[in-house]
Amino acid sequence: MEVRIIGLTDLPLIKENDNISKLILDSLKKSSIDIDDGDVFVIAETIISKAEGTKIDLKSIKPSSKAYKIAKKTGKDPKLVESIINESNEILKVGPDFIISETKHGFVCANAGIDESNVEIGQATPIPIDPDKSAEIIRKELSEATNKQVVVIISDTQGRPFREGAVGVTIGISGMDPLWNRKGEIDLYGRTLQTTNIAVADELAASASIVMGQANEAIPVVLIKGLSYTKKLSSISKTAKSLIRPKKYDVFR
Amino acid sequence: MEVRIIGLTDLPLIKENDNISKLILDSLKKSSIDIDDGDVFVIAETIISKAEGTKIDLKSIKPSSKAYKIAKKTGKDPKLVESIINESNEILKVGPDFIISETKHGFVCANAGIDESNVEIGQATPIPIDPDKSAEIIRKELSEATNKQVVVIISDTQGRPFREGAVGVTIGISGMDPLWNRKGEIDLYGRTLQTTNIAVADELAASASIVMGQANEAIPVVLIKGLSYTKKLSSISKTAKSLIRPKKYDVFR
Numbered sequence: 001m002e003v004r005i006i007g008l009t010d011l012p013l014i015k016e017n018d019n020i021s022k023l024i025l026d027s028l029k030k031s032s033i034d035i036d037d038g039d040v041f042v043i044a045e046t047i048i049s050k051a052e053g054t055k056i057d058l059k060s061i062k063p064s065s066k067a068y069k070i071a072k073k074t075g076k077d078p079k080l081v082e083s084i085i086n087e088s089n090e091i092l093k094v095g096p097d098f099i100i101s102e103t104k105h106g107f108v109c110a111n112a113g114i115d116e117s118n119v120e121i122g123q124a125t126p127i128p129i130d131p132d133k134s135a136e137i138i139r140k141e142l143s144e145a146t147n148k149q150v151v152v153i154i155s156d157t158q159g160r161p162f163r164e165g166a167v168g169v170t171i172g173i174s175g176m177d178p179l180w181n182r183k184g185e186i187d188l189y190g191r192t193l194q195t196t197n198i199a200v201a202d203e204l205a206a207s208a209s210i211v212m213g214q215a216n217e218a219i220p221v222v223l224i225k226g227l228s229y230t231k232k233l234s235s236i237s238k239t240a241k242s243l244i245r246p247k248k249y250d251v252f253r
Numbered sequence: 254m255e256v257r258i259i260g261l262t263d264l265p266l267i268k269e270n271d272n273i274s275k276l277i278l279d280s281l282k283k284s285s286i287d288i289d290d291g292d293v294f295v296i297a298e299t300i301i302s303k304a305e306g307t308k309i310d311l312k313s314i315k316p317s318s319k320a321y322k323i324a325k326k327t328g329k330d331p332k333l334v335e336s337i338i339n340e341s342n343e344i345l346k347v348g349p350d351f352i353i354s355e356t357k358h359g360f361v362c363a364n365a366g367i368d369e370s371n372v373e374i375g376q377a378t379p380i381p382i383d384p385d386k387s388a389e390i391i392r393k394e395l396s397e398a399t400n401k402q403v404v405v406i407i408s409d410t411q412g413r414p415f416r417e418g419a420v421g422v423t424i425g426i427s428g429m430d431p432l433w434n435r436k437g438e439i440d441l442y443g444r445t446l447q448t449t450n451i452a453v454a455d456e457l458a459a460s461a462s463i464v465m466g467q468a469n470e471a472i473p474v475v476l477i478k479g480l481s482y483t484k485k486l487s488s489i490s491k492t493a494k495s496l497i498r499p500k501k502y503d504v505f506r
Contacts, residue, residue: 001262001472003464007254013441093504100504108415117440117449157451161414161505162361164498165432165452167459169416179418187370188266188471196370198410198462199418206420206459209451210480211256218441219254227463245417251346251353252414252505 003226006033007211007219014220016053021141024221033223035146038230041138042153042208044220045171046118048134049125056083056114056124070094080114080124087112087126092253103127106244107171108253109158127156131172132239139174151175151230154240155205155212161252168209170201170240176230177238178202199243200233256479259286260464260472267473269306274394277474286476288399291483294391295406295461297473298424299371301387302378309336309367309377323347333367333377340365340379345506356380359497360424361506362411380409384425385492392427404428404483407493408458408465414505421462423454423493429483430491431455452496453486 008027014020024041049055063071063078067085071078073094081099085091088101092108103112105127113127128134131154139152154172159165170178178201184192208222247253261280267273277294302308316324316331320338324331326347334352338344341354345361356365358380366380381387384407392405407425412418423431431454437445461475500506 001260001464003258005256005258005460009254095504117444118442120442121444157449162498162503163422163452163455163496165450165455165496167452167455189371189373191370191374196410197418199413199416199420200463202416202418202420203459203463206456207258207463210453210456210460211254229466243416243418245415250415251348251351 014047040151040224048128135172135174168205267300293404293477301381388425388427421458
């Protein structure tokens with residue numbers, strides 16, 4: 001029983017209009033890696049934003065008075081704060097060094113997911129406009145080229161309430177239900193499981209993150225092989241939206 | 254660049270007083286798996302509680318009036334509710350089908366981490382009394398027997414605010430700093446990273462969870478091989494307590 005987490009090491013630095021599927025296929029070919037049904041590709045959201053050309057040019061941003069106010073409170077660059085406001089539905093919490101908001105996609109995270117690392121100085125990368133759509137396009141291209149049913153996950157690294165440190169999570173998915181609801185299955189003692197809903201997509205994003213690293217390793221794409229349940233969970237209609245807890249059930253805001 | 258997540262498939266059902274290290278070593282021998290410096294063992298907390306004999310016998314619990322009140326509000330068994338109160342410092346949120354509390358260890362999670370699956374009917378397993386200590390004992394035994402510096406993580410499956418589904422997290426660790434603070438490192442564009450603190454231990458617990466499954470697969474121990482940074486993060490003084498955000502910095506309660 002073994003799962004392999006393989007970092008694709010020879011991808012170039014991604015530029016606007018690059019075809020990520022093609023670069024992944026080139027890398028697989030160079031490394032002689034075969035693709036099987038149920039294999040999962042986890043792709044760091046930064047390179048999706050870069051390929052799609054959605055970088056933010058901080059120099060050109062004109063901060064609003066609200067942005068200046070939050071910048072003062074947080075010690076952040078007013079231009080970055082303005083970008084965070086632009087990318088958010090709602091600012092939830094502001095503190096000495098953080099802004100937590102609900103992004104336009106519905107994700108609750110710090111700085112609206114805007115990333116200032118691994119991008120040219122003076123620029124920043126927001127979360128891709130529609131990560132589920134980006135995942136779907138890449139999944140179709142990879143599945144067609146390999147003739148295998150694969151899963152594509154777009155991952156981000158986000159902090160959590162209550163726990164220190166950030167972890168990889170899924171912000172876009174295609175080819176698999178991101179949740180594995182095991183309610184009704186039988187445990188080791190013959191009892192029926194009542195509530196075991198596992199966020200497998202987030203666990204896969206976290207698994208990829210242990211290989212990706214976060215600084216200068218340059219491993220933005222990870223292949224996960226050997227999973228038994230991705231075929232069972234295969235779905236082309238489910239998106240990462242199902243990982244977002246509806247506001248009315250969310251007791252922590 | 255490859256990490257292997259290997260499920261140890263031939264462990265017996267764990268009983269009180271079982272020596273988990275010995276069972277792990279037997280299993281490694283049967284499967285002819287060699288151990289290297291920096292290898293990580295992730296062990297499901299359920300079997301630690303079982304081996305340590307800290308199962309809760311629900312029949313013998315006498316619910317308090319507070320437990321009856323919360324039971325009515327949540328639809329949960331009053332005996333289970335009483336156990337949750339006993340295992341908690343503080344009840345944070347109570348809703349139609351959930352109780353979120355801070356456990357005696359300081360973890361904020363549902364049902365104080367008490368688990369009713371994969372244990373005999375009528376019983377439940379609380380989080381082990383001191384998961385860091387349990388991890389330390391097992392790490393020492395495994396390191397001595399294999400003559401390698403290994404890391405031991407005790408994992409649990411917990412839900413999160415804002416996101417649906419549960420994921421594997423670390424509740425006990427020995428042999429490694431659970432956080433990788435990459436502040437000061439240089440990114441792909443030569444910029445110094447400002448705030449990248451990664452909860453690598455939680456990512457490793459999540460990685461193990463994709464192999465463990467949650468129902469009747471019976472894979473309570475997972476070995477992770479091929480990580481480059483576990484040696485760099487090696488620490489015998491750091492515990493899973495560093496994964497708990499101090500209450501005063503926790504803006505969501």
